[in-house]
Amino acid sequence: xxxxxxxxxxxxxxxxxxxxxxxxxxxxxxxxxxxxxxxxxxxxxxxxxxxxxxxxxxxxxxxxxxxxxxxxxxxxxxxxxxxxxxxxxxxxxxxxxxxxxxxxxxxxxxxxxxxxxxxxxxxxxxxxxxxxxxxxxxxxxxxxxxxxxxxxxxxxxxxxxxxxxxxxxxxxxxxxxxxxxxxxxxxxxxxxxxxxxxxxxxxxxxxxxxxxxxxxxxxxxxxxxxxxxxxxxxxxxxxxxxxxxxxxxxxxxxxxxxxxxxxxxxxxxxxxxxxxxxxxxxxxxxxxxxxxxxxxxxxxxxxxxxxxxxxxxxxxxxxxxxxxxxxxxxxxxxxxxxxxxxxxxxxxxxxxxxxxxxxxxxxxxxxxxxxxxxxxxxxxxxxxxxxxxxxxxxxxxxxxxx
Numbered sequence: 001x002x003x004x005x006x007x008x009x010x011x012x013x014x015x016x017x018x019x020x021x022x023x024x025x026x027x028x029x030x031x032x033x034x035x036x037x038x039x040x041x042x043x044x045x046x047x048x049x050x051x052x053x054x055x056x057x058x059x060x061x062x063x064x065x066x067x068x069x070x071x072x073x074x075x076x077x078x079x080x081x082x083x084x085x086x087x088x089x090x091x092x093x094x095x096x097x098x099x100x101x102x103x104x105x106x107x108x109x110x111x112x113x114x115x116x117x118x119x120x121x122x123x124x125x126x127x128x129x130x131x132x133x134x135x136x137x138x139x140x141x142x143x144x145x146x147x148x149x150x151x152x153x154x155x156x157x158x159x160x161x162x163x164x165x166x167x168x169x170x171x172x173x174x175x176x177x178x179x180x181x182x183x184x185x186x187x188x189x190x191x192x193x194x195x196x197x198x199x200x201x202x203x204x205x206x207x208x209x210x211x212x213x214x215x216x217x218x219x220x221x222x223x224x225x226x227x228x229x230x231x232x233x234x235x236x237x238x239x240x241x242x243x244x245x246x247x248x249x250x251x252x253x254x255x256x257x258x259x260x261x262x263x264x265x266x267x268x269x270x271x272x273x274x275x276x277x278x279x280x281x282x283x284x285x286x287x288x289x290x291x292x293x294x295x296x297x298x299x300x301x302x303x304x305x306x307x308x309x310x311x312x313x314x315x316x317x318x319x320x321x322x323x324x325x326x327x328x329x330x331x332x333x334x335x336x337x338x339x340x341x342x343x344x345x346x347x348x349x350x351x352x353x354x355x356x357x358x359x360x361x362x363x364x365x366x367x368x369x370x371x372x373x374x375x376x377x378x379x380x381x382x383x384x385x386x387x388x389x390x391x392x393x394x395x396x397x398x399x400x401x402x
Contacts, residue, residue, distance in 0.1 A: 004089075004105040008045070013093040017209060018225060020050065020088040023107040027084040030113040034089055035065040038103040045103060046092035048181070049077060052085035055221045058181040060207070061094060062155035069113040075153040076182050082109075094209065122161040125196055126169035132343070132357075137350055140316045140335070144342050145174035145327070146308045148205070148214060148245065148266065148296025154179035157301035160188050164196040167308040171342045174315075174327050175308060176296075178203035178214045183221045199323035205245065206231050211254035212245040214266070214296070217328050228256045241331055243294060246271060247283050261288050264331060268295035268338045268400070270306035275397040284387060292331065293387060293402055295338040309342045314401075316348075337401035347390045347399040354381045354388060354401070362398060365389040 004021045012019070025032060036047050048058035049066065056068060057077025066074035073079040089105050134142040150156030151163050158166065160177065167175040177200055179185050189200040206213045206224045213231060215222050217240025222231050235242040243264035247254040249271055267284045284291045295311035316335035317326040330336070339346045345359040356364060356379045364372045367386030374381070374390070390399040 002107040005103070007100045007102050008093050008096050009100045010096050010098060013096045017093050019091045019093065021091065021105055023087045023089060025082055025084055025087050025109055028111050029082045029084065029109045031067060031069045031110045032082060032087070032107065033065065033067045034105065034107045036103065036105050037064065038101055042097050043101040044095035045101070046094050048090035050088040050090055052083050052087065055223070057184060058090070060155060060180050067114065071113065072116040073184070076179070076184050078184055120159060122195065123165040126165050128168055128197065129171040131171070134348065135350060135355065137316055140318055142314050142348065143173035143317050144309065144312050144314055145172050146297050146299070147176045147216070147243070147294050147313050148178050149175055149299040149308055150179055151177060151185055153182055153185040155300060160185060160192045160200070161195065163308070164192045164198055164200060168196045168198045170307060170309040172198060172309050172312070174199040174201055174323070176201040176203040176214065176216055178205040180205045180207045181224050199327060201324055201327055208256070211256045212252050213262070214243045214245055216241045216243070216331065228258045229260060232258070232260055232262055241328060244287070245269070245296070246298070248279050263288065263290060263292045263334070264294055265291050266296050267293040268311045270297045270310060276395050281387070281389065281397070289386070291387065292334040292336055293338055293400055294331070294336055310340065312339050312342045314339065314346065314348065334402050337399070339399045345390060345398045347388060347401045349383055349401050352383055354383045355379070356381060356390060359390050359399065363391045363393070365391050
């Protein structure tokens, strides 16, 4: 057993917010268990692990212990061979009080792997609501989804199966599973996709103290310790995409330098409670003129966040493409729209026209500031270049599209 004890101070955090503590893993090790203890009411320490070759897992502040074996690992961590050598417990000094934070890290190695915990039973496949009657465009169809959600692989309460069942019951066609700073959930997504009839897009929320970004697609672990331009380069190298998350989101607002600004921006986040507040739209327009607007519920657990699909991101996707590729291609091309819910008022671009659905009496705001009144529940209107917004008479945003 290896034990590290001490006190982190604000000076330590100022010097380097990320700290590593060495752990020797001898030959023949079948299991490594690490426990972190500190007074949680006083501060926050985030927890992760590096082996001799690199990343082995991250759970942030959601867990105080983890186990890694060859055949299984605590969610958020990667199972596999325990290579002998010097491993490291990775800590982020997320919140340190003025008088410091006492901590203790204990690491125990064993030549025998404990039995894998019994997983919870998978919920039954739910009844799916009827799809909305939406027009096809050039052989493409509109699909509904959510581009930001979490599971037990980071700080969410639901298993992947439970999340997939909930999203399917909401009528979603796709859902990006974006657990924080880990890819441990990726291998489990295809089976859950088949089980619940929904496309689960692999994702990861690259999470720092100065902003969060989602990386979508079959992208290897993105090192959150690197500058954000490296995150974007990693996403593009592996055929994925990156979005800037909740850019005005309180203590996780985007404050990172980024030389090559990603086009995708989570303009509509579930934390946008008062949609008469125009700052998210102002940010999007200032970020870059050809911004691609998307939405995300950032679902963690019932009662704490909006449900999956609140807001809903709509994509005009190729019918004949593989589901995951269809989602990424539509995002890459900017064929997006966002509504408050799967069955809420909707604004879709159909080539040179816009289709406003279930929005009688709303105002269509054009990129240049002009407005037109929507008449009827299915109204065609001319389109321009840029971000279009449906507003209520109170200037509350009720739908938008690029």
